[in-house]
Amino acid sequence: MTTPTRQRCLAKDELLSISEVIEEIGVPRATFYRWRQLRKGPKAIKLPNGSVRIRRSELERWIETMEEAA
Template sequence: MLTIAQVAEEIGVSLATFYRWRQLRKGPKSIKLPNGSVRIRRSELERWIETLEDAA
């Protein structure tokens, strides 16, 4: 599972952009852990990227 910072760095966007995408529900699905931190499964990130490729 990846942190938001790891995902933003991997796809080359700023944290602000990624948080905006999250707010607009345009980014990959995330999981909020009981301690309040947010994680994104690698498989979900790859699925989300595939949907972007299919749309292009």
């Protein structure tokens, strides 16, 4: 049985697709890919099948750093 705390940890580290990330942060796909190329976007994981995923915790951390920089 999964505890509520464990469920929050699992949900926090869910793997998001690029489509989910750009929808959440509200930027065009091209902007996201430019940020990746310049290494200014959130850290991503490239899966063996070529798909790219971003951990929810990493996206939240990245957003926090953007807030601090402003």
